[in-house]
Amino acid sequence: MTAGPMNAVCVFCGSSPGADPAYEAAAQATGRAIAERGLALVYGGAKVGLMGQVADAALAAGGEVFGVLPRGLAAKELAHTGLTRLEVVDSMHERKARMADLSDGFLSLPGGIGTLEEVFEVWTWGQLGFHAKPVGFVNVAGFYDPLRAFLNHMTGQAFLKPMHRDMAIFADTPQDALDAFAAYQPPAVDKWMEREQL
Secondary structure (H helix, E strand, O other): OOOOOOOEEEEEOOOOOOOOHHHHHHHHHHHHHHHHOOOEEEEOOEOOHHHHHHHHHHHHOOOOEEEEEEHHHHHOOOEOOOOOEEEEEOOHHHHHHHHHHHOOOEEEOOOOHHHHHHHHHHHHHHHOOOOOOOEEEEOHHHOOHHHHHHHHHHHHOOOOOHHHHOOEEEEOOHHHHHHHHHOOOOOOOOOOOOHHHO
């Protein structure tokens, strides 16, 4: 399986702004970088926190922004009403599946457990060979350093193969992450198939 053309990038990120102003600046830079490359932004559809910042920045730079929001969150008036398109779906499961279908790569900014849950799910799908799309983390102000160390620990303990660990791209800037996405080559073998078995 090979990676296809890059037309849209999904961004997972916090629904709060976080404690460090660098996080909001990085969200804005990510939205701009995606739009300036002629890519569409796909995200969770909310107007709050880093989610709203990344969407607003992409829109301000002339980009297309597609949001996918569960009905329960839309009812709480969290929906961003200025998007190119906002889809309201029935469940979180539907939301994540729709975002994955619309996207050619997945980029995580700082966030909480929802952000981690989303990125780990799509990374797992890639590990299993269900897609060949890149997955990455913008490591703003060292936010993802502990996660990177833990992934290396998992690899050292033989719970994660080095080739699957290497699927996760860590970059200091959204521009570097998008450059790595453009050059991404998925592993040649899936989670259980060893090269000698091919």
